[in-house]
Amino acid sequence: MAKLVRFAVSIDEKLFTKFEELIEKRGYVSRSEAVRDLIRAALIEEDLKEDKFAFGTITLVYDHHQKELTERITDIEHSYLNNIISTMHIHIDHHHCLEVIAVKGKVGELKELSDRLLTLKGVKHGKLVFTGIEP
CATH class of the missing domain: 1.10.1220 (Arc Repressor Mutant)
Incomplete structure (x- = not known):
């Protein structure tokens, strides 16, 4: 100890x-x-430097009735297959969905992925959260 x-x-x-x-x-x-x-x-x-390896989650709340939004989200996610570990999709109500994406990779790559998702028209709220093992 x-x-x-x-x-x-x-x-x-x-x-x-x-x-x-x-x-x-x-x-x-x-x-x-x-x-x-x-x-x-x-x-x-x-400790979050752009070239440092990290784990985290990206959380999105979005309106799934927004034209082509789910397709755009899927296309972006497919562009980051090496970074995405898993996704969980939850139906909040008739219009809104919650998606939680577990991610890994260099901090800069994860920020880029998050920015691409969070700035899509129809995304109401979202956040990238990093985690790690204490130094």
């Missing part, structure tokens, strides 16, 4: 109160675990 290091942090009382509320809301067992999660997330985000 890695050696633990203890350190003190001084923060504004209002910020501390909000942090305590977040800890309770999310169900953390300790402040330390919450701080570790925040540090891990910041390190993963910081």
Whole structure:
């Protein structure tokens, strides 16, 4: 097991109160675990260089009645077969679909794929989220 290091942090009382509320809301067992999660997330985000290999998800909400949108999405996805691991398609209501795409590859390629999908007419909302193993 890695050696633990203890350190003190001084923060504004209002910020501390909000942090305590977040800890309770999310169900953390300790402040330390919450701080570790925040540090891990910041390190993963910081490590995202364009040529770095990463994993992530692209989430899209779109109007499937938009003319030719589903065909455009499929065409783009077929152009990135080496990056797409899996897709999940969910029917939200009569007009809207949710698609979650698990992806892998260089950060720049995944951003390009995401941009191509998220800027299509008829896509209502979407987001690329990177994840990784803590450094």
